[in-house]
Amino acid sequence: MRKEDLIPAExxxxxxxxxxxxxxxLYESGIIEIITIEETEYVHCDHLANFEKMMRLHHDLEINLEGLEAxxxxxxxxxxxxxxxxxxxxxxxxYE
Known part of the structure; x- marks a missing residue:
């Protein structure tokens, strides 16, 4: 895993x-992964699309965390x- 592919959570x-x-x-629910390096938390760029999707559902449709998990x-x-x-x-x- 390259550090260039990691985005700081902050x-x-x-x-x-x-x-x-x-x-x-989202991390505690298993929706995204957070990687901790030297006391800084990062999200891998592969999880960014899933984060954006869940964020839009949460903010635009007001879906709670349990709904996002489902x-x-x-x-x-x-x-x-x-x-x-x-x-x-x-x-x-x-076989065809």
Missing amino acids: EICVRYKVGRQFVSS INHLLQQIKQLQKDNRRLKNRLGL
Whole structure:
């Protein structure tokens, strides 16, 4: 993991105008990962899109943390089902 791919959590709070507690809540719920290096907390850039999605749902639709957890779980299930579907289509293509 390269340090260039890490974004300080404090910078995310400033840029997106969210409280530090919101970022911590997403981490505690398992929605995003926080990496601590030398007492500074970072979010990997791969988790930024998921953070933005959850932030918009929270602020625009006023969905609480429990709702965000449920939505995140369902989105992960959809991704897995799509991956399985692609794999099965590829296997089926071998028999056609």
